[in-house]
Amino acid sequence: MTETISGWLFDIYPNETNLTLWLIGEDGKRHRFVQDFAATIYAAGSSARLRALWRWLKAQAVPVHLSRLERKDVFQGMVAVLAAEVLQPVKLDEIFRSMVAAFPDLTYYDADISLPLRYAAAFGVFPLARCRLEVRDETVVSMTALDTPWDLEPVPAPLRILSLEPDCDPAHGEPKAIIVSYERVRYSLPLEKRVPLLINLGADLRRYDPDLILTSWGDTWLMPLLMELCKESGSMLPLNRDESQSVVERKEHTYFSYGQIVYRGRQVQLRGRWHLDRHNAMLWSDYGMEGVLEMARVTCQPVQDAARLSPGTGISSMQFVTALQKGILIPWHKHQAETPKTAMDLLRADMGGMVYQPTVGLHRDVGGIDFVSMYPGIMVRFNISPEVPRAGTDLEPAPGEPGIVPITLAPLLNKRLALKSALLTLHRWDCRRPGYQALASAHKWLLVTCFGYLGYKNARFGRIEAHEAVTAYGREALLRAKEAAEDLDYEILHMYVDGLWVHKEGCKTPADFEALLADITERTGLPISLDGVYRWVVFLPSRLDERVPVPNRYFGVFQDGSIKVRGIEARRRDTAPFIAETQMAIMEILAKAEDAEHLKEVYPQALAFAHREMQALRAGSVPVEKLLVSQKLSRELGEYSSPSPVARAVRQLEEAGKAVRPGQRVRFLYTRGRPGVRAWDAPEQPDPRCVDVKRYQTLLKRAVETVLAPIGQSVDGGKDDECRYLFPVKIAEPLGEGGTQRLDFLSISKVNNFVNGGG
Amino acid sequence: MGRTLPSATQVFMQEEAAFARFRRALRRTDQLALDDLFVSARQHLAAAQYASHALPFEVFLLAMLLEEHKEVLRLKERVEDILSRQK
Structure with a gap:
């Protein structure tokens, strides 16, 4: 029947x-x-x-x-x-x-x-x-x-989730209990009473029968421990819903990707149930559970794999599914070599995106304009795929049938565009917002890597010429955008691959930039959007030479008061939380100024706040956890010629019998005397008195100067006839016409005085 | 990463390093002026990259000249401004 x-x-x-x-x-x-x-x-x-x-x-x-x-x-x-x-x-x-x-x-x-x-x-x-x-x-x-992965709001599956986590980080301390929670139940099972632990947990697994066991450190610590306990006591824990199958274990490994070394811990996967480990899920912190499910839906990878795979594997999976559906063969080993090129061809083709040197200094009423998903957009719009022959860089779609890359990407790109436009119209407090944002950021990673994979020689559908074509179209589109802006009398302050920052006297609201956006879309055929209008934005110079500007190192405040920072300490993952938080708190004080003219009112507040934080640091009232620096071990310990702080911290861990693999992050404190660092996960707790306060003061001073020096310079500068901007610079001369100021860090007496005098 | 050719920034740094002996033999004041020239060439690395010229140093020289000319134009404007006020 x-x-x-x-x-x-x-x-x-x-x-x-x-x-x-x-x-x-x-x-x-x-x-x-x-x-x-x-x-x-x-x-x-x-x-x-x-x-x-x-x-x-x-x-x-x-x-x-x-x-x-x-x-x-x-x-x-x-x-x-x-x-x-x-x-x-x-x-x-x-x-x-x-x-x-x-x-x-x-x-x-x-x-x-x-x-x-x-x-x-x-x-x-x-x-x-x-x-x-x-x-x-x-x-x-x-x-x-009955549905497709491209529906914006699919009917959610009623998942039963049971969460398991130890009462402390097992790398840092010795957990005493496991905390079990599901729905409204929450209790803790002591680890020392092993038999009751297994019986209670087993009973709950049977009674509640979760679809998903969500753990902290489950892959690396908790699941292996539970399986070990079962083996010792000879009892059975129904981790799998399918009892005919055994639990699947995969080993840890380290690999090299995008110029960075990456560590993936060991994995424990279940059958008939899912196991996800918050700490071993790729980009969990970026997009969480919703992002993981979305990743699985669009890439067709099983949820337990999708959570642990890199976006590169995700995009390959999508291409494989397209190829299987279209009857295109997927080579096991690719034998395609790069076609021969002349030196001149190479000189013209072997380039990345366009990266301009920004005009250093404080600028007000600046429009931040971005091409939306520029590279994937180019691949879809201009039909760039390894098998499609290409003619010139004329911003014309390649003739013929769409190739495998555009066919795969088009629905994903359209979904992202739909999400983005939905996000623009949704109210700030709409309950759909966080979900949409998680989906959008999951897509973002897939779309970012699809470009890299086009040029990766081991990718089954990669081809370097197609990769180069994408950057060539990208450069052409950015230059056309620049020309459009200049034809409309905008001043170009910065350009970075797929974005540009422009200023024009009198352009202060999003509506003022609409004509420019329309013109750019018309000239390039690519969707472009206004990231926002900045009340003010500061482009920073190099640390080594303040005359040299650095691309993509800036901070600013949009008209709605939201803050955007790139490339400064607060964005870096190796900055101690105390320093990052202080820098962001200063930004928040500055964001209270309703425009650049009112910066002089909030500047003293920001300075006083920085001063207080410096005092707190000196008085030892900053919690030690807030001073932890987290860095990646970039190679094997033996390969360091002179051991960096992270290598010295790893040595302490190894002496305590804890192995660290390249690509793993290590948390440590800067301490006084030798060896200058203290690994946080070493057995003995560090003495708060041995913290190297001087070093943290220097780091804090640097972070404070990054944001306050340019602001202070503008505030102290007073009026200057030559400059149509509010805060010109005292000693420095303008670099470009009009609104541009060169920073001179020597002239910022206030900041220096505060740091030297106060510190 | 994965590039066959050095980027404009790398070429620029090589060229600057190649003049280290020349710079060393200059008077201190001239050294500082020379540094300014290199800084002004650096403002146009993106354009130099896009030009993909076979002899990149020619592009750097042109970039230095460009910044010098901008300075001349600016000074000329100021002089005219001052002169017109004196009249």
Whole structure:
């Protein structure tokens, strides 16, 4: 008898013979079904070798269905392939490995694509998709998707969440208890009473039967501990909802990405239930639970993977699903090399985005204008894809069918644009705002990496020429935007890849900039938006030479009083919280001035506040936790020629028997005397009296000067006929025409006096 | 990161370093004036990058000249202004 069930697709994984599928039914029940599913691998090569492979596959114990087909390779056009449909999906990896060992000379396609992605491509579903199943005897016979990942407000799945966390950070101290909470229940289980702990936790898991176990340090500490306790006492904890499967563990690893070393801790994944670790989820702090679910929905990666994967893997997954759906082959190993270029070609092509030197100093009534998702926008609008031939940089779409990259990106980009425009119109306190923002930031990471992956030689659909084309279009678009602004008599203060900062006398409200935005869109064909109008913004010079401006180091206040800072201490992750908070508090005082003219009224308040904070630091009344510096270990300890503070802190940890891998963050305090640092996670607690107050004073002084020096200079400057800005500079001469001031840090007597005298 | 060619900033720093011996032999006052020239070339790194000229130092020289000319124009305007007030 066939029955029809609707609900949310929860999880898919292979079992001994076919796939196991979990559904959260609309009836509130959690259903387990099985489904037959075949996964196909393609091989290309000479006819003789393919015939040999055919005979070899027929002789294997695993059932396969074979056929000869023609399929499209992105780089080579149509190729003749042997398609091997493996009818027992769990055997896919095994059979492929022995195939490669027996026939290493063949070219393989679609070989290492995970089952959830294949399933998503076959049925148009994704994690938490609403779908309708027809089921006969626990076996799925048909599956229909009822929504798409691109809906702005999907019907949320009723997830049951149970949270587990230790009472302190296990890297820092010895946890005494585990805090269990779900719905309105919250209690703590002492760790020393092991048997009651397992019995109570087991009872709750059975009774509440959570869909998601959300932990803190679950991957690295809590789950391994629970499994260890089970083994010791011989009891069973129903961590998995599917008792026929065992818990999946993955090892820790370190890798290099975007010029940074990244550490991924070990992972513990469940079957029939999800386990997410707040501390081992990629970008959890940026986008939280909603972002993780969104990441899973749009990339089709299972939720437990989506939470732990990098956005780069996410964007690759999306491309794979597109390729599977369009019948495009996904090469196992890419053999595409860069085409030969002349030196002159290289000179013209091997460039990044345009980065201008800003006009240093304080500027008022500045419009911040951004291209919306510029690089993905370029790929979609101008059809940039590895397989699409391109003609010139004329800001014209490449002719022909859209390529795989634009097809994949277009719906994601449209969703982001829809979210952004929804965010603009939603009221400030609308309850949908935080959710939308989480989604938008999850998309942002995917869109940012899709550009990098276009130029990454190991990416299956990467091609350096396509990557270079994107930056070339980007430079052209930015220059056209500059020309549009200058034709309308705007002064360009700064340009940075996809944004520009402009000023024009009398332009103070968003409406004043509308004509410019329309003109830029007209000239470039790309969507552009006004980030906001600044009451004032300060572009900062280099620390080493104050005559040299630095791109993307600025702070300012928008008309609605919101603050934007880039590149200064408060934004850096290695700044001690006390210093970052002081800097932001100063910004908030400055933001109280309703325009640049009123800065002189709040400046003394800001200065006094900074002075008080400096006093507090000297008096030792700042909590030690607020002084912790957190830095990444960038290489193995032995590779340091002269150990940096972080390396010295790591040495202390290693002496205490705690291993640190490159890419891991280490928290430490600056202390007096040798070795100058104290690792926070070392066994003995540091003595607050040994904190290197002088060093923190220097750091604080620097952070305060960054924001207050330019403001002070403007405030003290008084009137100057030559300058049409309110606060010109005493000693310095203007760099450009009119509104530009050069900063001279020597002239800021007030700040210096306060720091030297007070400190 | 992943680039075949040095960026304009890197080329600029190499060129500046290449003149270290020249700079050392100058009088202190001349050294400071020379530094100003390099600072003014630095204002136009983005344009130098975009130009992708085979001989980047020519572009840097032009950038120095550009800043000098801007200064001349500014001074000329001031002189005319002062003269007109004296009349």
